[in-house]
Amino acid sequence: MAIGIALGLLGALGALSRLPVVRLVVNAYLWVFRGTPVIVQIVFWYDATAELTNNRINLPALLAGVIALGVNEGAYMTEIVRAGLLSVDRGQLEAARSLGMTYPLAMRRIVIPQAIRIILPPTGNQFIGMLKATSLLFTIAVPEIYATGVNLYSTNFRYFEVLSVVSIWYLMLTSVLTFVQRRLERRFGYDRMTAGGSGDGMLRRVFGFSFGTTSGAR
Amino acid sequence: MALVEIRDVRKRFGIHEVLKGVSLDVKKGEVVCLLGPSGSGKTTLLRCINHLEAIETGTIRVDGELVGYRLAANGKLREERDRVIAARRAHIGMVFQRFNLFAHLSALDNVCEAPVQVLGRSRAVARERGNQLLAQVGLSAKVDAFPHQLSGGQQQRVAIARALAMDPKLMLFDEPTSALDPELVGEVLETMKSLAAGGMTMIVVTHETGFAREVAHRVVMLDDGAIVEEAPPAKFFNAPEQPRTRAFLSKIL
Numbered sequence: 359m360a361i362g363i364a365l366g367l368l369g370a371l372g373a374l375s376r377l378p379v380v381r382l383v384v385n386a387y388l389w390v391f392r393g394t395p396v397i398v399q400i401v402f403w404y405d406a407t408a409e410l411t412n413n414r415i416n417l418p419a420l421l422a423g424v425i426a427l428g429v430n431e432g433a434y435m436t437e438i439v440r441a442g443l444l445s446v447d448r449g450q451l452e453a454a455r456s457l458g459m460t461y462p463l464a465m466r467r468i469v470i471p472q473a474i475r476i477i478l479p480p481t482g483n484q485f486i487g488m489l490k491a492t493s494l495l496f497t498i499a500v501p502e503i504y505a506t507g508v509n510l511y512s513t514n515f516r517y518f519e520v521l522s523v524v525s526i527w528y529l530m531l532t533s534v535l536t537f538v539q540r541r542l543e544r545r546f547g548y549d550r551m552t553a554g555g556s557g558d559g560m561l562r563r564v565f566g567f568s569f570g571t572t573s574g575a576r
Numbered sequence: 577m578a579l580v581e582i583r584d585v586r587k588r589f590g591i592h593e594v595l596k597g598v599s600l601d602v603k604k605g606e607v608v609c610l611l612g613p614s615g616s617g618k619t620t621l622l623r624c625i626n627h628l629e630a631i632e633t634g635t636i637r638v639d640g641e642l643v644g645y646r647l648a649a650n651g652k653l654r655e656e657r658d659r660v661i662a663a664r665r666a667h668i669g670m671v672f673q674r675f676n677l678f679a680h681l682s683a684l685d686n687v688c689e690a691p692v693q694v695l696g697r698s699r700a701v702a703r704e705r706g707n708q709l710l711a712q713v714g715l716s717a718k719v720d721a722f723p724h725q726l727s728g729g730q731q732q733r734v735a736i737a738r739a740l741a742m743d744p745k746l747m748l749f750d751e752p753t754s755a756l757d758p759e760l761v762g763e764v765l766e767t768m769k770s771l772a773a774g775g776m777t778m779i780v781v782t783h784e785t786g787f788a789r790e791v792a793h794r795v796v797m798l799d800d801g802a803i804v805e806e807a808p809p810a811k812f813f814n815a816p817e818q819p820r821t822r823a824f825l826s827k828i829l
Contacts, residue, residue, distance in 0.1 A: 459693065472679055
């Protein structure tokens with residue numbers, strides 16, 4: 359998750375950069391990592407990097423999994439953060455700069471704090487999505503929840519019980535994330551700085567609703 | 577020497593030339609109003625003065641220093657680094673048509689943010705000065721209010737206090753009352769008037785001819801990217817020389 363956020367922030371700033379080279383690199387990154395299935399990327403990091411480098415780089419399964427999910431996450435976070443930064447009115451940056459703030463200072467003190475409230479809800483979605491995507495790591499033999507479940511029911515054939523337990527584990531973890539997200543949203547003042555009041559409320563309600571359905575349906 | 581010295585400034589957006597060689601001097605303590613039809617380049621000229629817009633050729637000096645550029649060895653202008661531009665801008669106050677208050681900060685924090693972050697003042701000193709400035713614009717009761725809780729006129733007065741907190745040598749106003757409901761225009765103009773009376777150097781892009789007539793030392797008319805006429809308000813409004821000025825005035829008065 360940390361890799362995802364860091365790459366996302368970097369990517370978004372890059373995507374909005376004045377330098378065409380930087381934008382090109384970011385676009386290439388998005389193109390590759392959003393354009394291929396995450397399960398392919400996981401196996402790629404684990405097996406293909408080893409083959410490509412004649413086993414000089416042979417990532418342990420867990421590390422390969424963390425890198426694969428982090429880099430993939432970063433691509434999606436780039437778009438989320440970019441949307442957040444773009445949602446902040448240009449006048450905010452101009453006002454900050456006319457007061458003598460440098461670009462980095464203006465971004466840090468004025469633009470990013472305002473972008474965060476736009477970024478938070480989809481980020482919650484994204485993290486929950488990634489948490490569930492960890493189940494794909496069973497393909498490279500990381501002993502995560504789903505893989506453990508598969509091992510169990512392949513010996514005792516009690517699909518219903520085992521998969522119910524697996525689901526409950528995922529639900530508990532996603533619930534924690536949802537809770538953290540709500541706390542953060544409150545902390546970054548959804549109530550006190552609504553420029554377009556009802557619009558923000560709706561956004562939040564829609565996202566809150568979609569959490570309920572996605573984690574319930576799977 | 578003039579505080580602001582604009583020499584033959586040219587600026588284009590794509591193929592459209594917005595400023596076609598503008599020269600203008602503004603003395604310390606002078607209030608100059610820029611008038612002209614929309615698209616005449618008056619807002620662009622104002623934004624060039626603190627380098628929110630780049631210029632093609634010409635020079636703009638504030639207090640003797642180029643803003644946003646340095647003179648390279650070959651006599652051409654080279655854009656300065658971010659840090660240097662920021663330092664020059666710090667003492668040029670700007671007030672925007674759409675206020676642009678920082679939406680996530682209270683009125684007082686809006687005023688204190690730049691003095692603390694840019695000038696390195698302590699929070700306590702900045703807050704004391706901030707309270708004083710907000711009192712000066714008549715908003716003592718609103719220091720803790722957030723921008724969305726304030727009327728347009730109140731927001732614009734906070735924006736003026738925010739600019740003043742940086743102890744500017746010069747204040748730029750970009751149509752400061754155009755986004756306001758008519759009944760709120762007066763309070764902002766009053767604040768600007770008292771500022772002018774205090775000796776602040778001001779360049780004001782406005783459609784408020786009443787304000788220009790009463791407060792300005794000089795009125796400058798721009799049309800199609802060039803200065804058409806400049807004169808003291810009494811002469812400008814009562815006996816304009818240029819036909820284009822007369823045509824413009826007949827439409828707005």
